[in-house]
Amino acid sequence: MLRTLGRNWWALALRGVAAILLGILAFAWPGITLFVLVLFFGAYMLVDGIFAIVAAVRAAGEEDRWWLLLIEGILGVLAGLVAFFWPGLTALALLYFIAAWAIVTGIMEIVAAVRLRQEIEGEWALGLSGLLSVIFGVLLVVLPAPAGLLSLVWLIGAYAVATGVLLLILAFRVRSEAGREAPARPS
Numbered sequence: 001m002l003r004t005l006g007r008n009w010w011a012l013a014l015r016g017v018a019a020i021l022l023g024i025l026a027f028a029w030p031g032i033t034l035f036v037l038v039l040f041f042g043a044y045m046l047v048d049g050i051f052a053i054v055a056a057v058r059a060a061g062e063e064d065r066w067w068l069l070l071i072e073g074i075l076g077v078l079a080g081l082v083a084f085f086w087p088g089l090t091a092l093a094l095l096y097f098i099a100a101w102a103i104v105t106g107i108m109e110i111v112a113a114v115r116l117r118q119e120i121e122g123e124w125a126l127g128l129s130g131l132l133s134v135i136f137g138v139l140l141v142v143l144p145a146p147a148g149l150l151s152l153v154w155l156i157g158a159y160a161v162a163t164g165v166l167l168l169i170l171a172f173r174v175r176s177e178a179g180r181e182a183p184a185r186p187s
């Protein structure tokens with residue numbers, strides 16, 4: 001798994017950058033309308049899903065559970081497409097949709113972190129990112145209408161920035177570890 005992640009460290013890094021950009025946009029424009037929030041989150045889910053699918057396809061011949069990453073990617077792409085084609089969803093429906101996506105993604109990231117634990121020491125970033133996703137999703141379910149749209153935008157922004165930073169940490173950690181384990185090339 002480390003070798004596959006090491007080859008695809010850039011996809012993790014791009015997922016992290018996309019998440020951070022979403023978070024920054026949420027904080028920079030706190031008065032954002034629900035429609036624009038749906039489009040931003042849809043764009044993030046599409047980008048995240050596409051990179052997860054790319055990583056899964058590249059890992060297909062080398063990893064036993066590559067399909068988990070594929071499922072995560074497909075769900076992300078589907079979530080992004082739903083956000084673009086049906087932006088008029090009610091705020092509550094969108095909230096539950098985002099919550100379900102966050103919980104499923106978080107569980108898959110935690111599973112991947114447990115598997116990585118045997119290969120690198122920096123798996124905590126992926127595990128923590130997964131835990132944040134699950135907590136974020138549960139908060140959205142438990143508090144379906146947190147003090148208004150502004151609170152929702154800030155919650156999404158905080159989640160996105162934290163997750164993005166953790167994905168960047170993981171990407172560079174995996175790149176570093178995979179580089180150390182690469183066999184030396186003969187001169």
